[in-house]
Amino acid sequence: MKVLGIALFIALVSASPAMLGQQVGESCEKNPTFVVQYFDVTPWPIMGTQQYTVTMNGVFNSKDYAKQLYIGTKDGKGFWHYTYQTIDKEYLKGAVGNFTVSLQGPSVRGAYTDQFSIHRSDFSTLSCWQYSYDIK
Numbered sequence: 001m002k003v004l005g006i007a008l009f010i011a012l013v014s015a016s017p018a019m020l021g022q023q024v025g026e027s028c029e030k031n032p033t034f035v036v037q038y039f040d041v042t043p044w045p046i047m048g049t050q051q052y053t054v055t056m057n058g059v060f061n062s063k064d065y066a067k068q069l070y071i072g073t074k075d076g077k078g079f080w081h082y083t084y085q086t087i088d089k090e091y092l093k094g095a096v097g098n099f100t101v102s103l104q105g106p107s108v109r110g111a112y113t114d115q116f117s118i119h120r121s122d123f124s125t126l127s128c129w130q131y132s133y134d135i136k
Contacts, residue, residue, distance in 0.1 A: 025114075025131025033064050034097055034118050034127035041131065046112075048135045050105045056116055056129060057098050060091040067121045069099055076110035087118070109135050 024041045036058040046052050054071075066087040073081050091097060099118075106112055115130040 025129055027128065028115060028130045029125055029128035032127040033062055034058050034060050036127060036129050039129050046105045046133045048105050048109070049107045052103055052105060054101045054103060054116065057096065058127065060093060060095045060097060063091065063093050064126060065090045065120055066118050066126055068119050070117045070119060071101060072115040073106070074113040106135050
């Protein structure tokens with residue numbers, strides 16, 4: 001029994017963060033077609049003008065077509081700035097989606113919210129994930 005406990009501990013320590021289900025933020029979609037299982041921002045917390053990487057992994061719970069990944073950043077005044085990445089790919093039910101984006105932190109101090117959403121061709125939402133941070 002002791003050996004099993006040690007083996008489990010070693011497996012958990014050596015497992016990647018994706019396997020451990022590390023999360024930054026929360027879902028902003030009530031019934032997503034693409035269910036986020038892992039969302040990470042590195043480095044965290046975000047610092048002003050710093051380059052950071054966002055990794056979003058999950059599973060499609062039905063067959064669907066993903067057109068674009070929209071990245072919205074809302075500043076403390078409530079203004080949104082959007083960028084996007086084209087996906088243009090059909091996913092089968094149970095398919096894994098892996099999305100990685102490199103961004104630069106804002107240069108102005110204040111509170112921010114980033115929102116990542118995957119959309120179909122008709123702009124309906126497959127998934128939405130968001131997190132907040134402060135630039136000091």
